[in-house]
Amino acid sequence: MFCKPYYEMEGDNAGKEGIGSFLAKANNFIESKHRIILIAILLFAFIIRLKYMTVNAAVWWDEADYLSLAKHFGLGLPEQAAPWRARAVPMLWGAFYFLGANEWFIRFFSQFVAVGGVLLTYFIGKEFFSKKIGLLAALFMSVYFEHMFWSARVSLDVYSLLLFGLAAFFFYKGYVKGHGNKYIYATGAIYGAGIYAYDGIGFLAIFLLLFLLLTERLKFLKDKRLWIMVGVALLAALPFAVYHEVEFGHPYPRLKLFSSIEGGQITLAEGAQQSMPAKIVSLLPDTFSYFKGIGYYLSPQLPSGIFWGIAKWSLFLLFLLGLLAFVNMFICFDKVWKNENKELKSEFYLFLWGFSVLLIFGIVNAISAFYFEPRFVFPAMPVIFIVCALGIRQMYRLVSKYSKEVAVGLAVVLVVTGVVGQLSFANALINAKKDTYVQEKEGGEWLKQHTSPGDVLVGCGLTVQIIYYSERDFKRVGSNNATLADETIKKYKPKYYVLDGMDFEGCKSEQYPAINQDKMVPVQAFFMDAAKTQPIYIIFEIKQEAY
Template identity: 25%
Template sequence: MVRRLDSNLWVVAVIALIIMFFNLGSIPLLDPDEPVYAETPKEMIQFNEFLSPRIYGEYWYDKPPLYYWLVTGAFKVFGMSEFSARFPSAFLGVAGVLALYWFGRELFNKRAALAGALVLATSIEYFYLGKAAVTDITLNFCLTLALLGFITKRYYVMYIFTGLATVAKGPVGFLFPGAVIFLYLAATSRFRLLKEMKLLTGIGLFAVTALPWYLFMYSVHGSTFIDTFLGFHNVTRFTSPEHPELVVWYYFIPVLLLGFFPWTSILFQSVWVSLTQSSQESNRTLLFLNIWAVFIFIFFSISQTKLVSYILPMYPPLALIAGWYIDRVWGLRARRTAWPVILSVLSALLIAGMFASLELFPALTNGVGITAVLFSVMALCSIFFIWKRQIGKAFWVQVIGMTLFSMVLVGMLFSGVAPYFTSKYIAHEFTGKYDGKSPVYVMKFLRPGFAYYTDIYGIEVKAMELPAAVNNAQGKAYFVTQQADYKELTEPERMKVRIVAEAADRMILIKE
């Protein structure tokens, strides 16, 4: 049913747009992930081939193409830039917040939907990834629409967005909705719902949406595509750690505590109350949202490869639960003691961590100082309003505080550390010094950004391979590396090269 737009929707839209699009293109692409998702669309345009992704001129099968297609479209419309590479994430970040409000007011009410949507928009991890040229927000948007489509009985929406999620990220696109829905049906003994889910036409709709690209890739690339995409990038990454040092069972606990800030201060209360004190009318919806969030958390805690962004799909259900809780306590006269206490502790820890980082990045001094004041004022005002039993004002203080922080994050913090996390500046140095013909050896971590900003692919050098590359290079050769890699060279190896340019911790070496 089509709904008339209301004032709350406009408030949510304006806040989400400010958070996601403020200074979106002001920061260079950050190594190594963002340049990958810009270089591949650039090569799609260069080779005029949009179905088989390439990088460095070679086919590769790391991710399905949905985000590449979106960036390609942005490149066509806005030109090739950092803004264009990030535009799909920012756009879908805003769309995801609006969708949460749209569905939330049907599942609960307008105030709960408003609170839930703004909780999502102002959570650190959500708006951080919404401003990044990576695939996570695209997957998150599709999964959110698929699962909210199920719980509101919009089954065709569910099937279409499950298919799009599969084109965005692979098998998790249909495994996650399938598992969450199955667990919900089992927990509520409602398998009879399968009869009304239009399974035959729905599966057909999913197949039409998801399968054509996979069938094309198999027909063109055969078992190489299956072995690499499904075998390595999905099964192997789940069963074998890509970063062994991160394989600890509690990895995602601090990620969630920080990533859901400042709403971590009500996270545990929200979940507990939603499971123990909800009304019969909202009980099943809240149970579904809890199953959704918990499944994502457990799945990736079991996975051997762990990255901060993996648990993003649990943020929409947690935001709706938090929104429902805020609406529930909005008019109650009882004080919420845990809320301001947890917020104050987390704010203090974040401020302390930022000040500790100044030893490595002194350029962040002004940004860290402003953030410290911002978080302190936010915590103190929240304490005051919660003590006065004015929950609504405490909520808006945190929304406004985090909206301002999102601007400080991009305008001052990211800009201060960007030179240490991008190859853009060393690439510009290189273009003025390269002779146009000698071989170029590039460290693997820097290669995507170097290729994007120079149009030179270079020869990839993996960790610990730089000494061999320096010793074995014949004739004149260039090396693009980091200071840490250069320091690993022995004195005789350093004598074979000279430093011709530096930008932050990136270096250009030349062997003549």
């Protein structure tokens, strides 16, 4: 039994023999109709995402940033996004805008990308284990609440899952399994362009390097196919690198951002007086934050009750059971280290894929003191849900020794409750956030209706949302530099000053309208409450003659 890959271990075919005609027929149905089942899962994933596609009243900061970039590329809208923002996907969206599309179309297009992540999860599970494992993993991915939430928003994170996943999958197919050099070179092409589509795709290089070092040491350096892959990646990145160098003076501004970080937990408080071991220890909790987050991904907050209690812990329990499938790989890790067992090497590739993504983002989180964001580790989720699917098989092997009927019933309960639990929390989360920042949309659209193309707006607020919805240039000015504000108004002659309280930190103390009441008057306001007693977005008409 030892040093066999998981799918060759004794008991793997327990589901095909001696379990009664019903189960045998069910198993044969899945094997023969797996394409139909897959299509059903994909249609379900697409339809449930269409349901939420337009539920959100307004876009958030990141969404507005990328959509404003798209309008910049497609419609010539002024650009306000930071240089380090990923621009490849907004360039694609810009083409859509140029051809006459709108935000609805971009949202609709992104649903196909999101469902593409579900389909990719199936192919990964099928390639590494079996069709049934792939189908189960795809089902879990289709209802994963975090993926559904960001599919309902204009998010690059769903693109990251597909691009990172494709590149890692193609490298496995081409290099590890030897199914053709085209897959290796495709990895390079996806990586080269992908790092400009989503920065986190850059961490794929760390994962692949770790895998190669641990299984081949430095032998891979002699493989010319890998050098060609690197060359393909550089060629794919070249147009984007040239654009960024010309526009921002750096071929990859994100690197410049990280190289200039002086904050973060390492230097906080009395960090300079800490010993290096003390600093490292202080970083450990955040380093493993995404591992601790697995409980959050798989065990969302649900209502009280027996059913919901089961639903809350179903996938997490399956995940823990699924990890047992890798015990044999670790026991026989010397075979992986010496590159003597291709099947165990494949299992290690999959395990390292998920492990490295969680660890790398945890390290970045610890060093930069950035907040915990489950969407950042979307590229690890296919692996996590494959492990959950393996948990079904592990559970069946354990329980069927005593009762096959109980084993089957338990499998059905865990899958159904796990799916329902994810759907329930996704619905609650999406609806809880759907009306946030609606004042930004209402205010921006009012400004668009009451100004002309080419007009300039001034004020204090969330710049990218104001620009995105108004489609007007926006100059941020205020009482912190009243002279500059006066000069800006004299120069651009804006019709309106915007005081956007949704920028809580930046505008909570803004006094420019208050100290210039003789020069501007409020003409429109949007409120936080239905009774309209808490104005949060106020538009002032500027008296040009006063300047």
